Amino acid sequence: MSLFGEHRVVALIPARGGSTSVPRKNIRPLGGTPLVAWSIEVAQSVEAIDRAVVSTDDDAIAEVAREHGGTVARRPAELATDDALVLDAVRYHLTEWRAEGRPADVVVLLEPTCPLREPEDVAACLRRLAEGDLDSVATFTEASLNPHRAWRIEEGSPSPFVEGAVPWRPRQELPEAYQLNGGAYVFFADRLPDDGVAPLFGRAGAVYMPEARSVDIDTELDLRLANLLVE
Structure with missing residues (x-):
């Protein structure tokens, strides 16, 4: 039986x-x-x-997207600008x-910039959401810079x-610190706030992903490094 019974689970990329x-x-x-x-x-797996x-x-x-088996949903140009929020496109x-009569009950938001996630990472988020009294779940990895090593510079x-x-x-004596890695955000669609800016909200849960699968592609160098890891 499905984790969510008759509820529809849609991966939105x-x-x-x-x-x-x-x-x-x-x-x-x-x-x-293609990225x-x-x-x-991953979603198909x-x-x-x-x-x-x-x-x-x-x-x-x-x-x-169609060549690789995905369904395409077109979004308006104003929801695809540099400063547009991903959550506005989700809404x-x-x-x-809903208007078409095929609502999504659970959303799995998969950003293409974290391509090395595994199906198990996503499945773990879904299990966490299904088994806990939660509204949303996201993947985390170790913080690239522990906040206890960060500085302010004023004047x-x-x-x-x-x-x-x-x-x-020493690193071993610092408190553990984590950061969102963009691997997956999973949440109940009807609990998404109307005016929120973050896909992690309400009663939130965390799923750990190792650093090796948490590559975030934001620059040409990131893409080169990811290709080296894949090779």
Whole structure:
């Protein structure tokens, strides 16, 4: 039996065409496969997910998505700008699907920029949401910089970012710190706040992902490094 019974679980993959840091990023090859296809293939490998939908404003991305078995949902141009919020596109599609009579009950948001996630990472988020009294779940990895080693600089003078922190303490003595890695955000659609900006909200849960699978592709260098890891 499905984790969520008769509820529909939809993976939504946001892939706009106007990336500026890495032009045409979402269809650039990673290990010979277009970046957006990695998320489609992961979604298709998770038993609990009913369909994988690519949200885009771009014809080339839509074509690649269909070639790799994804469904395409077109979003308006104003929801695909540099400063548009991904959650506004999510709300747009949820409203459209409800109007069409095929609502999504659980949303699995898979950003193409974290392509090395495994199906098990996504499945673990779904299990966490299904088994706990939660509204949303997200994947985390170790923080790239422990906040106890961060600094403020005010008028040219440095001071520890965390008051009382000793940045020179050995790593083993620092408190554990984690950061969101963009691997997956999973939440109940009807609990998504109307005006929130974050896909992690309400009673939230965390799923750990190792650093090796938490590559975030934001620059050309990131893409080169990811290709090296895949090779």
